[in-house]
Amino acid sequence: MEIKNKYEVIIGLEIHVELSTASKMFCQCSASYFGKEPNTNVCPVCLGLPGALPVPNKKAIEYTMMIGKALNCKINNKFHFDRKHYSYPDLPKGYQISQYDEPIAQHGWYQPVMSSKKFRITRVHLEEDTGKLIHSKNGTYIDFNRSGVPLVEIVTEADFRSADEVKTFVEELQMVVRYLGISQADMEKGSMRLEPNISVKDKTKIKEGELPPYKVELKNINSFRFAKKAIDYEVKRQIELLEEGKVPVQETRGYNEKKGITFTQRVKENADDYRYMPEPDIPYFEFDDKYLNSVFLKVPPVPQEIFTNLIKQRLNKKTAFILMKNKQTLDFFNEVMPELLKKNSEFITPQAVANLIVNEKVDIKNSKDKFISNVIKILRPIQTDKDLLTQVVKKVLTNNPNAVKDFKKGKENVVMFLVGQVMREIKGKAKPQDVIEEIRKSIKD
Amino acid sequence: MNLIGKSVTELRNLIKSKKVSKGEVWDFFVKRVEKYNKKLNAFLTIGEIKNLDNDGELAGVPVAIKDNFCTKGLRTTASSKVLDNFIPPYSATVVKKLEGAGSVILGKTNMDAWAHGSSTETSAYGSSKNPWDLSRTPGGSSGGSAVAVSAYLSPYAIGSETAGSIKQPAAWSGVIGLKPTYGRVSRYGLISMASSTDCPGPLTVSVEDAALILKVLAGKDEFDATTSQVEVKDYPKLMKEKRKFTIGISDEFLAGVDEDIKKAFFKVKSDLEKMGHRFKKVSLLSPEYSISVYTILQRAEVASNLSRFDGVRYGNTREFFGEEAKRRVMLGNYVLSYGYYDAYYKKAQKVRTLIVDDFKRAFKDVDLILTPTTPMTALKLGEWEKYPFFGEKMDVLNEPIAIAGLPAIDFPVGLDRKGLPIGLQLTGNYFKEDEVLNAAYQLEKETEFYQVIKKGFKKWR
Structure with missing residues (x-):
């Protein structure tokens, strides 16, 4: 045995x-x-x-x-x-x-x-x-x-x-x-x-x-x-x-x-x-x-109850558990979340906010207002800078003639390589969808 | 001014009206202690005059304190060599209250070591002597306190009672001893003997003094969780109300009692009847049961309470314990041992409940119970060794009352054929100290307690 x-x-x-x-x-x-x-x-x-x-x-x-x-x-x-x-x-x-x-x-x-x-x-x-x-x-x-x-x-x-x-x-x-x-x-x-x-x-x-x-x-x-x-x-x-x-x-x-x-x-x-x-x-x-x-009335919700609540807010289990480990962190989350949800943005979800907190992307030691404004900045939808995009795409295409050639031959997947190049250059200041469109348009032109 | 025999009340009034100064009073008693203590061995340590600015109820009245009450800055030994060098950094609540009322600590009195005994003969500092007959013991454990009052080395004294340790020496030394209800007076700072029955109380020359001192001492103490919230009464005032009581007598408490004591008992009974009080027979559990119950519970608590004297602190090791303490610790640990606890300790607690219920039942029919305090008068020094469980036997009439936690007062009612004082006690229901004092005061008024206390002073002019 x-x-x-x-x-x-x-x-x-x-x-x-x-x-x-x-x-x-x-x-x-x-x-x-x-x-x-x-x-x-x-x-x-x-x-x-x-x-x-x-x-x-x-x-x-x-x-x-x-x-x-x-x-x-x-x-x-x-x-x-x-x-x-x-x-x-x-x-x-x-x-x-x-x-x-x-x-x-x-x-x-x-x-x-x-x-x-x-x-x-x-x-x-x-x-x-x-x-x-x-x-x-x-x-x-x-x-x-x-x-x-x-x-x-x-x-x-x-x-x-x-x-x-x-x-x-x-x-x-x-x-x-x-x-x-x-x-x-x-x-x-x-x-x-x-x-x-x-x-x-x-x-x-x-x-x-x-x-x-x-x-x-x-x-x-x-x-x-x-x-x-x-x-x-x-x-x-x-x-x-x-x-x-x-x-x-x-x-x-x-x-x-x-x-x-x-x-x-x-x-x-x-x-x-x-x-x-x-x-x-x-x-x-x-x-x-x-x-x-x-005395029992003074007993706050126990972890199981808190956990269930977080899961109801569609947090994944792991994030939920890390978030609740520290009471101050959880309290902070519970305090800012209702206000953040008022912003009515599809990007500001409890999971996204929880991620920012547990990965320490935003400092919770700052004031509540500062935290909220930081989160909004990070989680807001990206606006494409059209002029900049046109410029960058032009530059990327010029620098990658072989890729352009391949694309014209019908190799569709090359486009993702080009998108990657553009995104790196533009530092995220464009929606991926807009980038793809601009590349296609520029090559056709 | 000759202050011999003055009660606390009288002394206080003399001081208040400036007929005598606090310093004169102090000197008077210190001189008496210096003169007589060698013979009587009542005091182990002498205090210092202080507290002179205090204008309280007891301003300038000296007090003798049993040596098991912690007194800040003043050696406290509990008459054991284990604490030979112990100078407490704090004072017992009882001491604080007395000092708060203006009393001055005259000194610390001898006792049976750790209060284990009924004769002061287990003291590591030698026995105290009975002022009525120096070849006899004054009783104990508060023997030094009883002697100090009996020979008027102090106008009043504080003792502690676990089962008889105030009233028995008061009886044998011919003074008044009051044991209040358990929880009426704080135990904080009283070196614990058996925590569930320990109770501080005064030894005095008059009932009024006992009432006055109790009023100062009684009350809830935030430092003692076992003190009661029950309101403190104006004992000196209530004592003087004209009341008629139904007084119980129990044959069980007269069995085996010396003939002279019985004779005195019936004399007092008839005097009280003449004064208009009614008597009624009550049947109580034989006090014999209380010996077993008390012995088991007390030894267990003693063993536990003495375990803090482990030789690490206070300078002296466990070898400094006397024989009696060692015996008690061994028996106490035995009854608490695994496998024996149920047979002894737990069973004793159950019988204790029966004894309590027994008294509660009796007090439905009567206000007070009159009994002798001791089965015999003061014994010769050394006789205790002939009696195994000497203390328990001498206190057989006190143990049921102590186990139940009831208030009782001892007072002298005459002398036996050997010329030794006889004491009787009146026991009341819980927190009825006012009734106990009231009846005793009436009897004192009527009989002057047969002049016993005064006769006692005469030998110590």
């Missing part, structure tokens, strides 16, 4: 998204910590000082509900926070406030616009980010600026069968989050983090519907490009082990982007015991449908 057919790649995702709320999850410190002096964006609460208590950020809860809704989840009317205990220097309380048995959202699905497959979403929950360790030659330092920043965790079912499926999904998830306006979702800056759980199933040994006895969690993936590379590498590594008759070890592996390899970070022999307990410092939440519906 061929290797390709013998093995099935099985991947589930954990994706963390940092919310761009004004303040942190449980205190008044700014949620924007990037580039700040270490430990200048902290207070008793996010430092976990004795006696400090968490007060939840309502906006963050609302944002999490919005993500859940966009991912077709059931949003729970009742939920609460839990304490997840583990000991690490960047976790100042010795536990992370997270959600365990009653997350904000669960049981959803999402189908990327360029994909024919639905991926199931297990749950979407809200938690707090940790501090950061800074390793230097003098020792390890802790920066708590990031401690307590709201973090949404999205967990999928193990529905992915290739790195490409993962890439398509995650890229579009980034788009969704940015459309919601709730996160920068920047992988390079860590405001979006991807942790795939990867295993490879030997179909000759494991029955359908069953999963391999291990999984490997990948960490430190800092871009979409590396995501694909890391997964491809890991899948290859696992298949090699399976081919040797070995079972890969259940572990957490990091990705080294310089070497393009994954390496062991932590071997998990048993499942971690986080000793979850309900967070007693935060009352349980109960929201009525009226409130939930008011």
